[in-house]
Amino acid sequence: MKPRRFIAPSALFWLLLAGAYFLIPLVATFLFSLKSNQTGKCCTAANYSWVIHNHGFWESLKISALLALETIVISLALFVPTIYWVHLKVPRLRPVIAFLALIPFVIPPIVMVVGLLRFFKGTPDWFYAKPWGFLAGAYVILAFPYMFFSLDAGFRSIDVHTLTEASQSLGAKWTTTLFKVILPNIRSAALAASFLTLAIVMGEFTIANLSAFNTFPIFIQYVNESQGFPAGALTLLSFGITWAAMLSLLLVGRKRGARSAVIAGGR
Amino acid sequence: MLVGAFQKAKGKGYTLENLRVLFNHPYIDAYKTSIEISLVTALVGGVIGLMVAYAALREGTPRWIRSALTTFSGVAANFGGIPLAFAFIATLGPLGIVTVLFRDHGYDFTQHGFSLFTKTGVELAYMYFQLPLMILVIAPAIEGLRKEWREASANLGASQLQFWRYVGLPVLMPSLLGAIILLFGNAFAAYATAYSLTSGTVNIVPILIGAYYSGNVLDNPHLAQAMAFGMFVVLAVMMLLYIPLQRRAARWAK
Numbered sequence: 368m369k370p371r372r373f374i375a376p377s378a379l380f381w382l383l384l385a386g387a388y389f390l391i392p393l394v395a396t397f398l399f400s401l402k403s404n405q406t407g408k409c410c411t412a413a414n415y416s417w418v419i420h421n422h423g424f425w426e427s428l429k430i431s432a433l434l435a436l437e438t439i440v441i442s443l444a445l446f447v448p449t450i451y452w453v454h455l456k457v458p459r460l461r462p463v464i465a466f467l468a469l470i471p472f473v474i475p476p477i478v479m480v481v482g483l484l485r486f487f488k489g490t491p492d493w494f495y496a497k498p499w500g501f502l503a504g505a506y507v508i509l510a511f512p513y514m515f516f517s518l519d520a521g522f523r524s525i526d527v528h529t530l531t532e533a534s535q536s537l538g539a540k541w542t543t544t545l546f547k548v549i550l551p552n553i554r555s556a557a558l559a560a561s562f563l564t565l566a567i568v569m570g571e572f573t574i575a576n577l578s579a580f581n582t583f584p585i586f587i588q589y590v591n592e593s594q595g596f597p598a599g600a601l602t603l604l605s606f607g608i609t610w611a612a613m614l615s616l617l618l619v620g621r622k623r624g625a626r627s628a629v630i631a632g633g634r
Numbered sequence: 635m636l637v638g639a640f641q642k643a644k645g646k647g648y649t650l651e652n653l654r655v656l657f658n659h660p661y662i663d664a665y666k667t668s669i670e671i672s673l674v675t676a677l678v679g680g681v682i683g684l685m686v687a688y689a690a691l692r693e694g695t696p697r698w699i700r701s702a703l704t705t706f707s708g709v710a711a712n713f714g715g716i717p718l719a720f721a722f723i724a725t726l727g728p729l730g731i732v733t734v735l736f737r738d739h740g741y742d743f744t745q746h747g748f749s750l751f752t753k754t755g756v757e758l759a760y761m762y763f764q765l766p767l768m769i770l771v772i773a774p775a776i777e778g779l780r781k782e783w784r785e786a787s788a789n790l791g792a793s794q795l796q797f798w799r800y801v802g803l804p805v806l807m808p809s810l811l812g813a814i815i816l817l818f819g820n821a822f823a824a825y826a827t828a829y830s831l832t833s834g835t836v837n838i839v840p841i842l843i844g845a846y847y848s849g850n851v852l853d854n855p856h857l858a859q860a861m862a863f864g865m866f867v868v869l870a871v872m873m874l875l876y877i878p879l880q881r882r883a884a885r886w887a888k
Contacts, residue, residue, distance in 0.1 A: 475823030
């Protein structure tokens with residue numbers, strides 16, 4: 368068989384088709400965002416300044432960013448010691464946890480939120496009526512599969528037993544071992560999990576909408592319905608956030624331990 | 635949720651009534667539409683995704699295209715929801731850039747029965763996250779097609795077509811079917827994109843469930859739970875199909 372030196376014509380066709388399909392909506396959104404809200408003509412930056420000077424934008428962005436931070440902190444605090452413990456002491460439990468981690472991945476958010484709203488009905492207001500309570504709880508569940516698979520890969524790539532024994536024989540306490548020995552070794556895995564969680568929380572619409580909290584995606588939807596052209600600017604901004612989070616993830620993922628490119632996000 | 639699906643609308647006690655209602659109008663139609671959208675986007679996305687992934691991975695395609703495509707797919711599989719819906723409105727909506735471009739050149743496809751805010755529009759938008767997912771999932775399987783097999787079949791006098799018919803496709807088939815099931819579940823679970831694109835008018839199950847919570851038709855919350863249960867059953871069946879396929883696909887892994 369002759370080795371092919373140039374790109375095959377059929378390959379070129381499919382790649383161009385995919386390229387057009389992926390790029391045209393992005394370009395169109397960009398052109399859309401430059402149109403003036405009054406005249407519908409190109410080109411103005413007014414929509415961007417409308418977004419930046421909008422109170423609701425900053426308010427909802429703040430809620431989503433803080434929620435993402437809270438979810439990341441809670442998830443790491445919960446899952447890092449747990450997965451460490453499982454790897455060190457009870458490796459038999461690993462498949463069980465891996466199976467549990469698949470559940471939030473398989474069950475659609477719309478089904479999950481129905482269950483959660485029912486289950487937590489009647490809990491105190493500081494939990495049920497505040498995004499920091501109910502929504503953060505739901506997002507920790509949503510982030511669980513991504514946290515688990517990323518951290519699990521991280522822990523598998525290091526020698527947990529030797530590291531722990533070495534640190535203990537030097538007289539380190541459990542906390543010292545965890546923070547000074549284990550954590551730096553799984554840093555890229557933890558970072559990858561955090562970026563993924565950030566991307567999920569910043570884009571999650573279903574659960575926030577059904578439990579009536581005012582997060583960033585809810586604000587975008589509100590603008591979509593009420594203001595045509597500024598929504599374009601907002602959409603690009605939101606794409607930018609996803610891009611930044613995912614590209615950071617891919618960059619971190621190049622290093623040892625972190626598994627790259629998993630599917631997440633609110634569809 | 636599991637318990638709630640079987641509870642009576644008023645008072646206490648358990649019943650199958652909620653589930654029975656699911657088989658009536660309009661609920662059964664919602665399931666049909668949901669399944670149809672998921673099936674169409676999974677099959678079309680699956681086939682096109684396979685072609686694109688193969689085009690990027692095959693011999694002769696420059697390396698940078700491959701890494702650009704996988705990086706982009708990693709990001710694009712995470713697009714979706716509200717921003718994706720708007721990007722399509724800006725492209726193919728009544729005032730969208732492409733719509734206007736065509737209209738200015740004398741062809742108005744909104745006059746020819748196309749509307750973004752229908753099932754077709756939703757399917758078109760879903761492809762934006764279905765395609766990258768397919769590319770991500772199927773790429774390892776394509777890379778697993780060994781060059782030696784190709785050379786061996788060529789040495790034995792097989793044509794390109796014969797190679798695909800007797801070697802390539804049979805080896806890829808379990809991964810291909812598994813990936814298509816994954817895509818099906820992905821589209822079946824989607825809510826935000828369709829909700830935002832059609833303002834909640836397309837009749838699919840997640841939107842129907844959502845209407846029970848965000849709207850004011852809360853006469854029987856157990857009905858929403860029953861609908862959620864129905865979705866759960868469909869996805870459970872999909873998972874049961876997926877697991878043996880996954881095992882078969884692992885057979886040829888290095």
